[in-house]
Amino acid sequence: MAKEKTIYTCNDCGGTTPRWLGKCPHCGAWNTLIESLAESAAPAKNRYAALAKSSPVTTLAEIEARDVARQPTGLNELDRVLGGGVVEGGVVLIGGDPGIGKSTLLLQALDALQRAGQSTLYVTGEESGAQVALRSRRLGLDGSQVQVLAEIQLEKILATLEATRPAIAVIDSIQTVYSDQLSSAPGSVAQVRECAAHLTRAAKASGTAVVLVGHVTKEGALAGPRVLEHMVDTVLYFEGDTHSSFRLVRAIKNRFGAVNEIGVFAMTERGLKGVSNPSAIFLSQHAEPVPGSCVLVTLEGTRPLLVEIQALVDSGGPSPRRLSVGLERDRLAMLLAVLHRHAGVACMDQDVFVNAVGGVRISEPAADLAAMLAITSSLRGKPLPRGFIAFGEVGLAGEVRPAPRGQERLKEAAKLGFSVAVVPKANAPKKQDKAFEGLEIHAVERIEEAMELARSLG
Structure with a gap:
């Protein structure tokens, strides 16, 4: 009996190589090649395929454009992240750490949709139907009419979707689903890619909205090939500290709404x-x-x-530490250099620790000014005044650049009762507005001005 041929497939990009290598030759990732059985050769192509008639081409002006209809899930924070609700035929991929609440959230959303008159289907590959029913009782979803299917074979799942035609179906999880057409094990790159492609094609053809639950790696990225994120319409990440009761759902990609939108939940x-x-x-x-x-x-x-941005500046040794949680560490080092060069505040021999309260991750540069003011406040040992807020990007030349949608930021601060704001000059309101009542706004152009202003206010 001939030995079965094996190939090595990259978990990150899906590229293949005939032998094991430490580094993937396609994407450059290390230790991502996994051995799997090679698929049998496909039949030869039809020699007359090139003579097939081409499809008619339509201009953009002739295509009727209309807004996509949305079905609210009944969970306002989830609707916010999705862009207003579930889209007919849309495919959503949601990933998060084990036990963070993905299945709980989706079961609640399906129950709310079912009570609103929508037909729903929950396909579970990791639990039995009894375990899902037990969770629904624990959540207080008594008398729930959500249909449950405990199945991991793709062909049976597709047949059930075709027979029941639900408005929304949840596949929990895509890593457990396998197709008989492939010889590799469930969770392999080939199986995940092929099963996700078939489910996406079924969603577009039938109009059923499909939600795929995905596992994450220890780095926090979605497990499986990266092509999985390109196939779907929306990618959501479930974030949160296991020691905290709060969870964040963040949209990384959304063809039907805004990206980087977040929904906040309490467990x-x-x-x-x-x-x-x-x-x-x-x-x-x-x-x-x-x-x-x-x-x-x-x-x-x-x-x-x-x-709230918190900073602690403490005397360090010969090699002082720079540590940030929730903000980029490289950006912190850059801000300390700008602080020394343009504001005369030296932290060369000090340990500097910066933290964003609540476990939130801030990637926008508008946090620069607040971080620098917090560092200076800790170094001087003097607090900033009560009701103080700040935002603005700081450049290497020491200039304070405007942040996008500054007026909305100021209105939010005024609404929550803050009284003093230090903002870039370009973000300062040009005229009096009742929305800013009670908020004293100080506009600055340079980091030196901001530091001098903080000393005078403190």
């Missing part, structure tokens, strides 16, 4: 509940102002959020 005994005022989570409750604390107004998608 309770009855499942996940939406948080209507998430700014309260990311602000510490200090009886008196403390050194090293500055509140930032950041934008997550279309939502302005108030996040």
